Amino acid sequence: MAWDKKKRDDGSDELFSENARLERERKQGAIDDAQAMADASGTPEEELEVPKDTWGTVRRLWRAAAGERWRFGVVIAAILVYTGFHVAAPAYSARVIDVLWANIQAAFAEGRAFTVGWETGGRELAIYFGIWTGACALYSVQCFVMAGFAEKLNLSLRRSIAEKLSRLPLKFYDGHKPGEVVSRATNDLDKMSEVLQTGLLKLMSAVGTIIGALYMMLCYSVLLTAIFLVFAFVSTLITKGVSKWTLRLAAERQRYVGELTATVEEAYSGRLIIKSFNREGSSSQRVHELSDKLARASRRADFATNAISPLIRFIIRLAQVLIAVVAGGMLVGGQITIGVFQAFFQYIHQASEPLTQLSFTINTLQNALASVERVFDILDEGEIEPDPLPEVAAKLPAAVEGRVDFSRVRFGYDSEKPLMRDVTFHVKPGQKVAIVGATGAGKTTLINLLMRFYEIGGGSIELDGVDTHAMARPDLRANFGMVLQDAWLFDGTIAENIAYGRPDATREEIVRAAEMAHVDHFVRTMPQGYDTHIENDAETISQGQRQLLTIARVILCNPAILILDEATSSVDTRTERDIVQAMETLMHGRTSFVIAHRLSTIVDADLILHMRAGTIIEQGTHEELLAENGPYADLYRSQFA
Numbered sequence: 001m002a003w004d005k006k007k008r009d010d011g012s013d014e015l016f017s018e019n020a021r022l023e024r025e026r027k028q029g030a031i032d033d034a035q036a037m038a039d040a041s042g043t044p045e046e047e048l049e050v051p052k053d054t055w056g057t058v059r060r061l062w063r064a065a066a067g068e069r070w071r072f073g074v075v076i077a078a079i080l081v082y083t084g085f086h087v088a089a090p091a092y093s094a095r096v097i098d099v100l101w102a103n104i105q106a107a108f109a110e111g112r113a114f115t116v117g118w119e120t121g122g123r124e125l126a127i128y129f130g131i132w133t134g135a136c137a138l139y140s141v142q143c144f145v146m147a148g149f150a151e152k153l154n155l156s157l158r159r160s161i162a163e164k165l166s167r168l169p170l171k172f173y174d175g176h177k178p179g180e181v182v183s184r185a186t187n188d189l190d191k192m193s194e195v196l197q198t199g200l201l202k203l204m205s206a207v208g209t210i211i212g213a214l215y216m217m218l219c220y221s222v223l224l225t226a227i228f229l230v231f232a233f234v235s236t237l238i239t240k241g242v243s244k245w246t247l248r249l250a251a252e253r254q255r256y257v258g259e260l261t262a263t264v265e266e267a268y269s270g271r272l273i274i275k276s277f278n279r280e281g282s283s284s285q286r287v288h289e290l291s292d293k294l295a296r297a298s299r300r301a302d303f304a305t306n307a308i309s310p311l312i313r314f315i316i317r318l319a320q321v322l323i324a325v326v327a328g329g330m331l332v333g334g335q336i337t338i339g340v341f342q343a344f345f346q347y348i349h350q351a352s353e354p355l356t357q358l359s360f361t362i363n364t365l366q367n368a369l370a371s372v373e374r375v376f377d378i379l380d381e382g383e384i385e386p387d388p389l390p391e392v393a394a395k396l397p398a399a400v401e402g403r404v405d406f407s408r409v410r411f412g413y414d415s416e417k418p419l420m421r422d423v424t425f426h427v428k429p430g431q432k433v434a435i436v437g438a439t440g441a442g443k444t445t446l447i448n449l450l451m452r453f454y455e456i457g458g459g460s461i462e463l464d465g466v467d468t469h470a471m472a473r474p475d476l477r478a479n480f481g482m483v484l485q486d487a488w489l490f491d492g493t494i495a496e497n498i499a500y501g502r503p504d505a506t507r508e509e510i511v512r513a514a515e516m517a518h519v520d521h522f523v524r525t526m527p528q529g530y531d532t533h534i535e536n537d538a539e540t541i542s543q544g545q546r547q548l549l550t551i552a553r554v555i556l557c558n559p560a561i562l563i564l565d566e567a568t569s570s571v572d573t574r575t576e577r578d579i580v581q582a583m584e585t586l587m588h589g590r591t592s593f594v595i596a597h598r599l600s601t602i603v604d605a606d607l608i609l610h611m612r613a614g615t616i617i618e619q620g621t622h623e624e625l626l627a628e629n630g631p632y633a634d635l636y637r638s639q640f641a
């Protein structure tokens with residue numbers, strides 16, 4: 001449903017079922033938030049998600065990066081040169097050590113003290129230093145350019161999503177939870193850019209370093225390299241197995257975090273009901289139980305995550321011990337120099353570190369690609385029919401009178417299941433139309449169609465004789481003012497909230513509107529009057545006052561047609577009187593549609609539409625309908641018997 005329809009006259013069951021619905025939504029929201037938090041963390045221990053079409057998503061991402069691809073080219077070039085420096089450094093260190101060692105031995109043989117000069121190892125040390133400085137500089141270049149690439153891509157996708165959201169039909173929002181959509185536009189995209197900057201960069205330099213280091217190791221000794229490869233293979237197998245295990249444990253932990261957050265949220269929002277039923281004990285026991293489960297799951301997940309690296313390092317140490325024994329023999333036998341001996345160990349380190357990380361890095365990348373896929377899923381959603389171009393769009397007369405004609409309108413939220421089959425009625429300018437009917441009869445739907453929140457499946461809706469379908473939606477909606485039971489206030493000052501539909505309104509106009517809505521007095525009692533800052537869920541403003549503020553908002557816009565959801569029984573009688581008066585001021589001389597919950601308030605309506613199962617079963621004035629002695633008369637008598 002596009003807008004609220006919550007309060008009704010029937011008693012506490014309604015209130016409780018509504019409360020339960022809100023609770024369910026809150027609970028789901030909390031789980032979404034927890035999930036979103038987990039998603040945003042981007043740690044390698046996330047639940048493993050695999051893209052449905054890895055290469056398809058990569059290709060599409062590449063297309064989305066058009067215009068920024070040169071940055072990626074620079075990154076690749078920087079990585080190649082960096083890897084060259086990085087791999088060359090240990091080999092050159094072998095030369096540095098051998099030159100220094102030869103000069104030290106020569107000095108000892110000649111009985112003089114050894115000092116490092118340009119010709120006695122200084123030149124090699126300077127070059128060695130230069131190699132590392134170059135590597136460091138290129139590393140910074142990679143990170144800097146990749147950050148630019150990732151953030152530009154992020155920005156362009158975020159813009160596409162923002163534009164797309166305004167073109168999606170309301171049907172899309174009906175089928176998706178708000179947290180889910182928000183998470184696509186924020187967490188999923190952030191995860192992508194973070195992973196591009198860390199994961200992909202790491203993967204590309206890891207692959208380059210592993211290949212380079214193994215090549216150098218093979219050049220030095222095939223035997224020693226073979227020993228290393230056997231141990232590396234074992235450690236890779238273990239990493240793969242353990243990473244699956246850690247992901248499973250992390251997912252379990254995340255589930256408990258979600259449940260605990262939702263339970264605490266529920267206990268918080270339902271505190272009054274919980275206390276009134278004396279259920280504090282069981283509520284806090286549930287929190288304790290979940291906390292215990294979370295602690296146990298966290299212990300297992302932390303152990304698995306923290307134990308893996310030492311285990312892999314231990315295996316690599318074993319390889320190093322064995323290689324040290326074999327290489328020591330080769331050193332003594334003169335097959336390798338002391339410089340090569342130490343260089344080999346540096347290569348073991350260079351190759352083994354990325355190897356231990358590789359499967360985590362690949363998991364993280366897969367996870368990020370799955371996120372990107374979800375973003376593309378939204379971009380692929382079907383859009384609303386675009387508005388006609390301004391030059392061809394049907395235009396309303398300059399002064400809209402407010403004549404509304406529904407002719408043989410057909411509609412269904414689901415095209416397979418028609419709800420409205422043949423709705424016809426005609427409203428003259430300035431008339432008050434009351435829509436009545438049981439819950440789910442289609443009252444809100446009628447308004448949804450009038451405002452073109454949904455497109456009709458057949459027939460026509462005309463405003464002042466102009467087919468609303470041929471108009472641009474903003475032109476149509478500019479003529480309506482809606483006052484709903486769910487009075488939506490946003491984070492801003494009271495004045496800004498009243499001037500929402502006309503941000504250019506002067507302070508005098510705002511105050512005048514508030515006076516007409518009977519809310520000026522209340523606003524003046526607030527700490528900073530019209531400049532008081534309010535938040536959407538500010539509990540200091542009651543439901544009735546919120547509604548009066550939204551009435552002031554509509555008064556300020558001075559629309560030709562009004563849509564009012566009748567005052568509810570949840571406000572006190574004085575506020576209700578204020579609301580009724582404010583609404584009457586508003587309705588004076590304008591076409592108005594009132595969704596009526598109490599028949600007593602609509603006896604003066606010019607047209608009553610009695611709805612049932614999506615169709616208008618009776619229409620006419622109060623007197624006419626009573627005279628017909630049909631279902632309306634029964635309903636009226638049942639309320640006033």
Ligand SMILES: Nc1ncnc2c1ncn2[C@@H]1O[C@H](COP(=O)(O)OP(=O)(O)OP(=O)(O)O)[C@@H](O)[C@H]1O
Binds near residue numbers: 174414419439442443
């Ligand atoms: N967005 C939606 N998607 C699918 N079905 C919907 C949607 N909104 C309403 N419906 C269904 O359409 C029917 C009419 O709903 P509608 O909200 O128009 O009734 P209503 O008369 O306004 O009810 P209430 O008095 O409870 O507000 C109901 O069966 C409802 O379940």
